[in-house]
Amino acid sequence: MRFAFLGSGSEGNSLLVQAADTTLMLDCGFSVNETVSRLARLGMQAEQLNGILVTHEHSDHIGGVARLARKFKLPVWMTHGTLLTQQAAFADIAVTELNPHHCIVIGDIEVQPFLVPHDAREPVQYVFSDGRRRLGVLTDTGHITPHIEESLAGCHAMVLECNHDEEMLRTGRYPPSLKQRVGGRFGHLSNRQAAGLLASMDISALKCIVAAHLSKQNNQPELAAQALSEVLSCKLDEITIASQSDGVDWISID
Numbered sequence: 001m002r003f004a005f006l007g008s009g010s011e012g013n014s015l016l017v018q019a020a021d022t023t024l025m026l027d028c029g030f031s032v033n034e035t036v037s038r039l040a041r042l043g044m045q046a047e048q049l050n051g052i053l054v055t056h057e058h059s060d061h062i063g064g065v066a067r068l069a070r071k072f073k074l075p076v077w078m079t080h081g082t083l084l085t086q087q088a089a090f091a092d093i094a095v096t097e098l099n100p101h102h103c104i105v106i107g108d109i110e111v112q113p114f115l116v117p118h119d120a121r122e123p124v125q126y127v128f129s130d131g132r133r134r135l136g137v138l139t140d141t142g143h144i145t146p147h148i149e150e151s152l153a154g155c156h157a158m159v160l161e162c163n164h165d166e167e168m169l170r171t172g173r174y175p176p177s178l179k180q181r182v183g184g185r186f187g188h189l190s191n192r193q194a195a196g197l198l199a200s201m202d203i204s205a206l207k208c209i210v211a212a213h214l215s216k217q218n219n220q221p222e223l224a225a226q227a228l229s230e231v232l233s234c235k236l237d238e239i240t241i242a243s244q245s246d247g248v249d250w251i252s253i254d
Contacts, residue, residue: 001109001130002252004159006030006038008139008212009244015137015159016042017131018250020196022107025052025074026126026137028064031170035068035199042250046072048109053098054078055140057085057122069093077104079113100124111134114151116141121223133253134205135159138214139213142186144193148232149201157208160197162224163188169218191227198231206232208251212242 012029023044027229028035041075047195055061059157063248066089069076075094083090083097098104100122103112103170110131113124118140121241124150128135138148152158168227169183169190169239189197194211211224211234230236 001133001135001165002126002250003128003135003248004042004118004158005210005212005242006035006042006242006246007247009214009216010060010117011244012063013139013213014038014064014247017109017128017135018042020108022050022109023048024106024111024128025108026051026062027055028068029050029060029062030064032064032067032127033069035064038228038247042245046074049074051077051146053111054082054103055125056118057082058120058140061140062086066090077111079122079124082120085121087164097126105163112151114147116148117143117145117186125151127155133157135253138189139163140199141189142184144189144197144200149197152197152206153202155203156205157210158206159210159212160228161189161213162191162194162211162219162227163213164190164215164218165223166190166192167218168220168223169215172218174217174240181217182215188215191219191224195227195231196226198228203232208240208253210240210242210248210251214243215242216244 001019015026095153110129131157136152137159139161221241225236
């Protein structure tokens, strides 16, 4: 199994997960043309995708999903709550509603959604498995819950939100209401919270970690890498940072 980012950040998010003959896209916050261009950079074409999974209805995650699915006739999976906010946009698209407590199998990939606290209708994140290896994805989460820890325990690779440095957010230019939203219990994880998750859960199988959804205004890649590397007792360059412009090239989960 392997995964790659088309891009990660407030201007657009999209992740690919591939196992054997199955390639799934997680979210798409880019235009069709931009998505096709970024797929090509990874050696992929949209016609090769087996479908798109959606985490929640915020535009940087779902903004390009309907147009891409419609153009290339791709099936889409999302929760009932997310679909309720998007019924008009997806009226003519094959959408399967996910039960966030039930695992599904799409081709060669097993997909386990899990609920997260975020300011959306029914937001989820996912664990992907090919039967041997598990990839856990956690972004757009305001705080860590026991359910999140349980869902991600034992993953061999993780994508983990490091949205902001708490001091940079506190002293930055965001208005107070936005600072409260980002740093609140239904906002985004800070570097400290992400590191705290790793410190509190079973990471004995973890071989690879990617810091994602970094804020351009309220974080720096080196700060995110430092926070995670201290918990993992590894070098800074062993922490991969997903960027908004370049994403992350394919990473194999051995």
